[in-house]
Amino acid sequence: MKKGNTMEIREKLDDFMNHLNNNMKKPDDYWYGFTTRGSKYYKITMNHTNHESVYCFVDKRNGDIYKSAGWSAPAKGIRGSILVTDTYSNADWSGGWLYKIFGNCYNGSGNTIG
Numbered sequence: 001m002k003k004g005n006t007m008e009i010r011e012k013l014d015d016f017m018n019h020l021n022n023n024m025k026k027p028d029d030y031w032y033g034f035t036t037r038g039s040k041y042y043k044i045t046m047n048h049t050n051h052e053s054v055y056c057f058v059d060k061r062n063g064d065i066y067k068s069a070g071w072s073a074p075a076k077g078i079r080g081s082i083l084v085t086d087t088y089s090n091a092d093w094s095g096g097w098l099y100k101i102f103g104n105c106y107n108g109s110g111n112t113i114g
Helices: 006-023
Strands: 030-035 041-048 051-059 064-068 074-081
Touching: 006 030, 006 041, 006 051, 051 074
Parallel strands: none
Antiparallel strands: 030 041, 041 051, 051 064, 064 074
C-alpha cells in the first residue's frame, strides 16, 4: 500500500480518468466519470446514454483501485493503483481486468501477482 499525498492522488486520478476516456478502447457512446461524495473512495462510474453503473472504486488515501462489489462498496482485494500506471494499462471498457480470476491481483508494491 503505497501512500500518496492528496494533491498527487488527485492528479493521478485525472490521469486514470484520461486513460479511461481517451486511451482505452471502448464503444463510442461510453464515458467515465467520478464522484467525490464518499469519505474513503472515489466512485468511478461508466456512463452510457441514460445508464450509469459503477466501474470501480479508488481509495482517496493511497490511490488503490478496487473492483466494485455493488453501487456503494468496493470488493475486497486491491486490483491496481492509480499511482502505478502499469497496473491499469490493460484496462478494458467493461471492467473485466478487475477480476482476480483473470490474474489481476496487485500486491501494493507496483507488481501484479497471479
